[in-house]
Amino acid sequence: MLNSDDRDAIAEAVREAERQTSGEIVVVVDRAAGSYVAVPLVLALALALFLPWPFLLITNLSAASIFLAQLIAAALLLATLLWYGRGGRFVPGFVKRRQAHETALREFTARGLTLTQGRTGVLLYIAVQERYAEVVADAGISAKVDGEAWQKIVEPLLAAAAQDALREGLIAAVRDVGAVLAAHAPPAADDVDELPNKVVIL
Numbered sequence: 001m002l003n004s005d006d007r008d009a010i011a012e013a014v015r016e017a018e019r020q021t022s023g024e025i026v027v028v029v030d031r032a033a034g035s036y037v038a039v040p041l042v043l044a045l046a047l048a049l050f051l052p053w054p055f056l057l058i059t060n061l062s063a064a065s066i067f068l069a070q071l072i073a074a075a076l077l078l079a080t081l082l083w084y085g086r087g088g089r090f091v092p093g094f095v096k097r098r099q100a101h102e103t104a105l106r107e108f109t110a111r112g113l114t115l116t117q118g119r120t121g122v123l124l125y126i127a128v129q130e131r132y133a134e135v136v137a138d139a140g141i142s143a144k145v146d147g148e149a150w151q152k153i154v155e156p157l158l159a160a161a162a163q164d165a166l167r168e169g170l171i172a173a174v175r176d177v178g179a180v181l182a183a184h185a186p187p188a189a190d191d192v193d194e195l196p197n198k199v200v201i202l
Contacts, residue, residue, distance in 0.1 A: 001028060001029070001128065001201075002167060002199065002201065003164060005201060006166075006167040006197065007199045007201075009110045009167060009171060010027055010167065010171055010174065010199045011129075011169050011197045011198050011199060012197075013170075013171045013174040013175060014026075014174055014197040015197050016175075016177070016178070016179070017048050017174050017177065017179075017182075017195075018178065018193060018197070019187070020178055020179075020181070020186075020187065021118070021120075021178060021181035021182045021185050021186060021187060021189045022118060022120055022143060022181075022185045022186065022187050022191045023116075023118075023120035023121065023122055023178075023181035023185040024113065024116045024120065024121045024122065024193075024194050025124060025174060025177055025178065025181070025197075025199065026111045026113060026122070026123050026124070026196075027031065027124045027170060027174065027199045028104075028107045028111070028123060028124070028126075028199075028200040028202065029124045029126055029128065029129075029166070029170070029199060029200070029201050029202070030100070030103060030125065030126065030127040030128065030129075030202040031060070031083055031128055031129060031182070031202060032128070032129035032130070032175050033089075033096070033099045033100040033102075033103040033127040033129070033130050033132070033202070034096070034099040034103075034126065034130075036046060036091045036095075036096075041078060041144065042195025043077075043081055043108070044074055044077035044078035045074060045078075046083050047073075047074075047077050048070050048071075048073050048074035048077060049190075050069075051066075051069065051070045051073050051136055052069075052070055053188060055069065059141035089122040094128075096130040096132065097130065097132055099130070100104065100125075100127040100130040100132035101125065101132070101174040103125075103202075104123065104125040104134045104136055105123065105136065106125075107123060107125060107200070107202075108121075108125075108136045108138075109121065111195065111200065112194075112195055113138055113195070114138055115194075116138065116194050116195070118127075118140045118185065118188075119139045119141075120131070120138060120140040120141050120181065120185045121137070121138040121141075121195070122135060122137045122138070122177055122181060123135065123136040123137075124153075124157075124173055124174065124177055126157060126158075126161060126166075126170070128161060128166070129145045131158060131161070131162070133154045133156075133157050133158050133161075133173075134150075134154060135150035135153060135154060135177060137150070140185065141180075141181065141184060141185060144184045145180055145184060149180055150180075152176075153173050153176045153177060154173070154178075156169065156172060156173070157170065157173040160172070169176040170199075
C-alpha cells in the first residue's frame, strides 16, 4: 500500500504544509475500517436454517442426521461466504461509509487533534477498503471552512487511490489542506510543531 519511501514523502509534505500555517495536519491511512464478519455469519446461519425442510419432506433421515447435515452446511456456507465476501462485499455501501466515518472521528480524538493550540488540528483520513476519505477539522478551523472545501480535496484523493496512486493523492491532498489552513490559520510567532508528521497506518 505505502512503503517507507512513500510514508517519508508524505511526512515531508506535511512538514512543508505546516510551515505555512499554525495548524496541525495528521494523515491516517486505514487498510479497512471494519472486518464485517458478522454479515457472512448471519447469511450462513440464515441459509442453514432452511436446509432441514427438504430433508424432512423427501427423506426418512433421522433428526440427528439432519441436524449434522445442517451443521456441516452452515460451516461450509460460512467458509465460502467469508472467502467470497472478504472486503465487505455483502455489506451495503452506507454501512461501510458510516463505519469509516466513525473510525475517522475516533482517530481524530486519539491522535490529539483536539488538544492543539488554537484548536486548528486537521485529520486527513482514508479507508482504502471502503473507498472512503474525509477531512475532520477542529473547532478553530471548522467554524471558518465549510464542508464543500474539504470535499474538493477528498474527491481527487479517492480518484488517485482508485488508480493505485495513493502516495501522489495523499501528497496533493496534504498540500491542499495546508493551503486551506494557511488562509485561515497563518503561522504564529510562537508556533511549534505540536504533533508528529509521520503517516499513521492502521
